[in-house]
Amino acid sequence: MEFFTKTPAVRLKSHLNKYLGAADDQLSTRLTRHGDARRTRWLVELVDTNPHVVRLKSCHGRYLTAAADPFLLGMTGHKVLQTLPDNPARDLAIEWQPIRDGFQVKLKAAAGGTYLRATGGTPPWRNTVTHDSACGAADWVVWDVEAVEVAEDEAVVDYWSMVSSFSSVTEEISGLDIGYGFESPMRSPVMTPATPSRWWSMKKNHHQHLSSIGPRMSAIDSFRNSKTVRLKGSHGKYLVAEDDEFSVTQERGGASKSAKWAVEFVESSDTIIRLRSCYGKYLTASNQPFLLGMTGRKVLQTLPPRLDSSVEWEPIRESGAVKLKTRYGHFLRANGGLPPWRNSITHDIPHRTVTRDWILWEVQVVEFLPPPQIVVEKEDCFASDETSPTTSQSSQSASFSRQEWDGSPPKASDGRLIYFQLANEYGGVENESEELCIAFKGFQVSELASRLEDELGIPDLIVCTKSPLNGKLYPLRLHLPPNNATMHVIVLPPSSKVSEGSKKTVEVL
Structure with missing residues (x-):
């Protein structure tokens, strides 16, 4: 029984290396060598009233059934069919008891005590499936059980048809498999099956609708x-x-x-x-x-x-x-x-x-996003004229369009004003009178560096301050001043060749 309780679907492989398959006529069953075909997959349905038996449901939404009709007149074997009884909960013909036989199982019909049997030999027996006693052909009634994963798009059809005993609901859900359009069955309880030509016409119209979204x-x-x-x-x-x-x-x-x-x-x-x-x-x-x-x-x-x-x-x-x-x-x-x-x-x-x-x-x-705008601030905030940034600064500051402002200059109320200049790899600034400005809330130098990296689009920047005594650049490492005072910094690219003497840690307290 454990072969069936841990998987939603199985394939049954006989001693002939052929699989139990559901025929396309949605009535008969037969053996096939194509184990990857969907018709060889059987959904497992456990029975609440009897934990020792299972029901197996085909890809057509019908149960594997031990029928009472003889396979051939005068012979002992009886037909195994796909059926959809009016009341599955009370029909013993669709219930099978798995009996372990080593690493294989036998499937015993709950109705008459016979076994699911893969029949071999010449026609009309070749590739047929019957239920019969196990006498005289013990290998013919043992099956290998292979677990099968059910794709979730198929589960919409198969799982819910499996748990439903109402044929009308089964037909609605199964309609998804042959193409009913995009409406949910619950929102459209009365549905008309779509012919192949109508189905593709519906798909074409749907794609044309999506194509009309824009240029x-x-x-x-x-x-x-x-x-x-x-x-x-x-x-x-x-x-x-x-x-x-x-x-x-x-x-x-x-x-x-x-x-x-x-x-x-x-x-x-x-x-x-x-x-x-x-x-x-x-x-x-x-x-x-x-x-x-x-x-x-x-x-x-x-x-x-x-x-x-x-x-x-x-x-x-x-x-x-x-x-x-x-x-x-x-x-x-x-x-x-x-x-x-x-x-x-x-x-x-x-x-x-x-x-x-x-x-x-x-x-x-x-x-x-707002259109790309670069805020240019001179060191003298009250200067009447503005100077355009250099070409190199313009190209490296193009990502200012990612700011969440409306394009107006930052205000002190938005945080501390940080004026910065982008230096070259040797620490030099082409035009020291030009500065860019951002509003920054925070005290961690690492946060400021990350913000400048986002604005300039350059990773691993080094944020420095210039010494008023000797003009050398010193990297900031820990904290910014706690009083939200305006700051002027120099930003170095990651390939900076500033001398080792200027790379000592500066802690601003």
């Missing part, structure tokens, strides 16, 4: 000048950060702050972004499975101590919409169907055509 552009351009965005999935719902500051779901209302995601670019790449929720946490592709035995994994809000590839997403343009790809080839996916899938968000690789649209997102820009 054609690369996927990264959808985020390039965006400060915050909303992501709308193919189900018409928005990606939202739950107020537990941990989980991520979908909802139809896109006006709330939880549907807005701040865009950050990864410094080492022009095609990778991070998305930060209103709670300051990053959209994260975790390694936690959404449901045990399923392929999809959870998407969460996290704030890792070190930003790694789990919070990085690559936008990819497709059919006028955008896919968000992880570094490991999975895609951000908005799930549909019945609970627990409804409104859930996972990352996965789509395996079936009917769910491929679930990884497409419409990007709606909520706030644009």
Whole structure:
């Protein structure tokens, strides 16, 4: 029995190295060598009233049944079929008792005590499946049990049809497998099956709708000048950060702050972004499975101590919409169907055509970044004229567009005013009369250095102060003055060749 209690689905392999398969006529069963085919997968349903038996359900939503009809007149074997009884809970013909036989199992029919049997020989016996006594052919009634993972897009169809005993519900859910469009069965209880031509027409119209979002552009351009965005999935719902500051779901209302995601670019790449929720946490592709035995994994809000590839997403343009790809080839996916899938968000690789649209997102820009502006301040704050920065300072300060101000000069109320000049690798400043200015709240030199690195787009900067006695530069290491006094500093690039004598620690108290 333990072969069936630890897996959602199994494959049964006979002594002939062939698998028990559900025929496409949705009635008969037979043996096949194609073990990777979906028809050889049987969902396991445990029986509450009898813990010693199981029911096995085919890919067509029908139960493996020990029928009373003889396979051939005058022979002992009886047919094994796929059926969907009116009351599965009271039909013993669909219940099978697993009996362990070494590393294999026998499946005993609860109705008559016969065994599931893989029949060999010449036609009409070849590749047939019957239920019969085990006498005379002991090997024919033993099976190898192989555990099978169920893809979550199939689980929407198969799992809920498995636990439902109502044929109407089963037909609605199974409709997802043949293509009913994008509406949820719960929102559209009366559904008309789509013909293949109608189905592809629906998909084409859907893609045309997504294509009409805006002018054609690369996927990264959808985020390039965006400060915050909303992501709308193919189900018409928005990606939202739950107020537990941990989980991520979908909802139809896109006006709330939880549907807005701040865009950050990864410094080492022009095609990778991070998305930060209103709670300051990053959209994260975790390694936690959404449901045990399923392929999809959870998407969460996290704030890792070190930003790694789990919070990085690559936008990819497709059919006028955008896919968000992880570094490991999975895609951000908005799930549909019945609970627990409804409104859930996972990352996965789509395996079936009917769910491929679930990884497409419409990007709606909520706030644009302000146009690039560089604040230039002379050392004399009351000078009537302004001097443009040098070419080198302009190119290295282009990232000032990432400031969250409206382009006006910083105010003292925003924090301490830090006037800084960018020196060359030898510590020299081309025009000492020109300074840039930022407002900074804090006392740690490391925080100031990090802020300047963000503004200038240059990593590993060295923040220095100039000695009024000898004019030499001394790196600041610990704390800034505690009185929020205005400061003038010199910023050195990481390749600075300043003499060792000037690199001793300066502590400002």
